[in-house]
Amino acid sequence: xxxxxxxxxxxxxxxxxxxxxxxxxxxxxxxxxxxxxxxxxxxxxxxxxxxxxxxxxxxxxxxxxxxxxxxxxxxxxxxxxxxxxxxxxxxxxxxxxxxxxxxxxxxxxxxxxxxxxxxxxxxxxxxxxxxxxxxxxxxxxxxxxxxxxxxxxxxxxxxxxxxxxxxxxxxxxxxxxxxxxxxxxxxxxxxxxxxxxxxxxxxxxxxxxxxxxxxxxxxxxxxxxxxxxxxxxxxxxxxxxxxxxxxxxxxxxxxxxxxxxxxxxxxxxxxxxxxxxxxxxxxxxxxxxxxxxxxxxxxxxxxxxxxxxxxxxxxxxxxxxxxxxxxxxxxxxxxxxxxxxxxxxxxxxxxxxxxxxxxxxxxxxxxxxxxxxxxxxxxxxxxxxxxxxxxxxxxxxxxxxxxxxxxxxxxxxxxxxxxxxxxxxxxxxxxxxxxxxxxxxxxxxxxxxxxxxxxxxxxxxxxxxxxxxxxxxxxxxxxxxxxxxxxxxxxxxxxxxxxxxxxxxxxxxxxxxxxxxxxxxxxxxxxxxxxxxxxxxxxxxxxxxxxxxxxxxxxxxxxxxxxxxxxxxxxxxxxxxxxxxxxxxxxxxxxxxxxxxxxxx
Numbered sequence: 001x002x003x004x005x006x007x008x009x010x011x012x013x014x015x016x017x018x019x020x021x022x023x024x025x026x027x028x029x030x031x032x033x034x035x036x037x038x039x040x041x042x043x044x045x046x047x048x049x050x051x052x053x054x055x056x057x058x059x060x061x062x063x064x065x066x067x068x069x070x071x072x073x074x075x076x077x078x079x080x081x082x083x084x085x086x087x088x089x090x091x092x093x094x095x096x097x098x099x100x101x102x103x104x105x106x107x108x109x110x111x112x113x114x115x116x117x118x119x120x121x122x123x124x125x126x127x128x129x130x131x132x133x134x135x136x137x138x139x140x141x142x143x144x145x146x147x148x149x150x151x152x153x154x155x156x157x158x159x160x161x162x163x164x165x166x167x168x169x170x171x172x173x174x175x176x177x178x179x180x181x182x183x184x185x186x187x188x189x190x191x192x193x194x195x196x197x198x199x200x201x202x203x204x205x206x207x208x209x210x211x212x213x214x215x216x217x218x219x220x221x222x223x224x225x226x227x228x229x230x231x232x233x234x235x236x237x238x239x240x241x242x243x244x245x246x247x248x249x250x251x252x253x254x255x256x257x258x259x260x261x262x263x264x265x266x267x268x269x270x271x272x273x274x275x276x277x278x279x280x281x282x283x284x285x286x287x288x289x290x291x292x293x294x295x296x297x298x299x300x301x302x303x304x305x306x307x308x309x310x311x312x313x314x315x316x317x318x319x320x321x322x323x324x325x326x327x328x329x330x331x332x333x334x335x336x337x338x339x340x341x342x343x344x345x346x347x348x349x350x351x352x353x354x355x356x357x358x359x360x361x362x363x364x365x366x367x368x369x370x371x372x373x374x375x376x377x378x379x380x381x382x383x384x385x386x387x388x389x390x391x392x393x394x395x396x397x398x399x400x401x402x403x404x405x406x407x408x409x410x411x412x413x414x415x416x417x418x419x420x421x422x423x424x425x426x427x428x429x430x431x432x433x434x435x436x437x438x439x440x441x442x443x444x445x446x447x448x449x450x451x452x453x454x455x456x457x458x459x460x461x462x463x464x465x466x467x468x469x470x471x472x473x474x475x476x477x478x479x480x481x482x483x484x485x486x487x488x489x490x491x492x493x494x495x496x497x498x499x500x501x502x503x504x505x506x507x508x509x510x511x512x513x514x515x516x517x518x519x520x521x522x523x524x525x526x527x528x529x530x531x532x533x534x535x536x537x538x539x540x541x542x543x544x545x546x547x548x549x550x551x552x553x554x555x556x557x558x559x560x561x562x563x564x565x566x567x568x569x570x571x572x573x574x575x576x577x578x579x580x581x582x583x584x585x586x587x588x589x590x591x592x593x594x595x596x597x598x599x600x601x
Contacts, residue, residue: 431445
């Protein structure tokens, strides 16, 4: 820069320094019009050395900051290629021990952000961190200057954060360096969005100036501060980021929810009120996004079913067209229809366009996009954080616990399928809170407990596994069914069976009447046979596996002679075993009735 300008920038009088900054602005504008970028770069390096060197006098440092602000005004948006030279050095001045240096550094960055607009978002994390410290500055003038810069930065984020892509190679290179940081590659996930594409570049080469995924690790670290001014600063920024629908901050809520809940017990009333309003907005957004996603899932399901029905109808019509006339001879059929029908059918199907095949729908592609569509919310992680708030640890305030109970009750109505698996843990923390003497917690716990009970009652009954009795019933009743209209099977005599060992005689009927028999299930060796016999109607006949499928029944005349008598199961006690070639069958006895005095099971 000119010698006269450099001397005036280090003058003790503020008016002379300001006049020198205006002269420097004219010089920078002329050099920029002439394309002398090398001279501009040298001037910026000289200014950075003036304000960043702590050994320089105070007026020299302030003069360097004023001169840099004038340079930014002269270059306008073209200041972006040079920002990598001075941003970090400028942010160091935010923590300087001299309050005037802190003020002029905030004023300088305000002028730079005002002309660079979206390009400043490449350095958003560094600026946000430095501003969080100025928000709690003890000097009122510094705090006011930081508030002006903070307000301007919020406007830039609201307008351009979701769409702005760096336009200069230097800022794009700085953006890529942010992607390569280890903390980002481990803790951050880049959000894939159609706006990431710019000028025909793919998603890997087009990166927005602002990245919410890169910002979340910093927010997660700063959320546990105790200073009320810094807390108010963080709450206001979370609200601004949440107001931009395309950023989808709600997807990252579990990352900072636990620290945010601690603000409810802050001694400053403004912090508590702002936090309660922010959490209410988050809960309202969760409810809205969940309803939107369910509606679009139903629409996608109906669309898939309609497409499947259309494909099936077209397939049926095509099959009808290809069906041959059954009156045609084989030679006539061969003239019109090729023998390799399967191959022709396969070729027909392969000609179907890929677009007509069923595919998994994307939430953003169904109709017009609306806020909440396609947003992924980690409900289980949120419920986990809420449950932790209800333990007996002393750091959990009553307001935190009552709000956690209200959120859990709302989650039971919003996403019961996610909340119900937490029932054992919910019962464990809800019941002690019902017995507490704090009215607000007791009321919230009672409401949550009632909703949980109603939700559990509304669940469908679990499917019972098949028992051994039902399995035996199915096996025994299967072969005994007789097809309608079939002739009555012939009943062979038991005398044709090959005789084996002598069997004990059945007990007399009088003994049965004197002492009631034990339950059939308690008789050893007869349980499996009894199940099949008890469940079979009187008209069905057991199969004799030794006779190639012939049916056996003892004295059918006795059974059929009493049609008016109620049916009762045959007692397994009065039936001796007859050993045959393939095993044992039941015999009803010689000339005796087979009805038992036991009651039906």
